[in-house]
Structure formats: C-alpha cells, structure tokens
Amino acid sequence: MRFIKSDYQKIAGAFILLLTVIVFLNKGLAQQSTPKEIIKAKLKNHYKAIESHDFDNVRPYYADKLTYYYGNQNVSRDRDLPISFKRYWNDVVKEEKHEIDWNSMQYENDKEGNHIVRFTFKYSFKLRKPKKEEEKNQWKTYNHKAELHFDKNYQIYYVKRRF
Structure with a gap:
C-alpha cells in the first residue's frame, strides 16, 4: 500500500x-x-524594417491608405510610400538608425479602438552624397519627436513629426 x-x-x-x-x-x-506591448514591438520592428532599406520589409507595417504622412494627406501605401522611401534611400541616406526613448512613450486609445503613440527618438544617418569629404562616413544624429496612429490591426495610418 x-x-x-x-x-x-x-x-x-x-x-x-x-x-x-x-x-x-x-x-x-x-x-x-497588451496593446501597448504590441505597439512597442511593432515600432521596434518597423524601424528595423526601415533600416533594411527594402520596401518589401516596410510595407506590412502600413495600412493601405494613410490619412496623414509627414504633411501629406490621403497617401497610398503601394503607390506613394515606395517612391518616398526609395528616393530617400537612393538620394539622401546610405545608412540610418532609430533609437526610441521608451521612457518618453505615451500610449492611448481613441474612441474607435485605434492606438495613438507619441515618443522621442534619436535618428542617426550617414549621407549618401555628402558635400564635404570628411562627412563621407560620418554619422549625423538628431533628436526627434513623433506621433504615430495604428489601426485596430496594428497597421500605421498616421505619421507626424512633432516639434
């Protein structure tokens, strides 16, 4: 027993x-x-996708139509964004980094259940065609504030740089 x-x-x-x-x-x-944690992961991966300089990596983070994108309204993800990104990558920067200050992040939901996030980040880049030889492989860094809106499916439909 x-x-x-x-x-x-x-x-x-x-x-x-x-x-x-x-x-x-x-x-x-x-x-x-939690929605806030999902947004944090989306932001981190979104900026990594941008840093890859491959629009196929960037596309999934955006809604089909963006109501606002850096001063432009009614922006098409598939028509307008590839042109904007490729022009920037081909003509302005050859390498870039985004470092989000997670302590600055403010998160909220609107009445429709969309996700609104505001944060500061450090944007660093190397110019593709610098005017001075000493700037050829030099990192330039600026601090920015951003406001992004994500829909219920966690796709970006609004992007604004805040000053």
Missing part, C-alpha cells in the same frame, strides 16, 4: 508542477500581449 500512495504523491506533485508552469506561462503571455 505504501508503494501506491507514493505513486499518487508523484502524480499529484507532477500535476501541481504542470499547473504552476501553465499559470506562469499564461501570465507571461498576457503581459506581453
């Missing part, structure tokens, strides 16, 4: 351990999947 009781104790112990692991994993997943 002692042998059977020991087996039950092992099974009960394993069951309790399994439940603990499940609760821990679910708690971790729930914390990672």
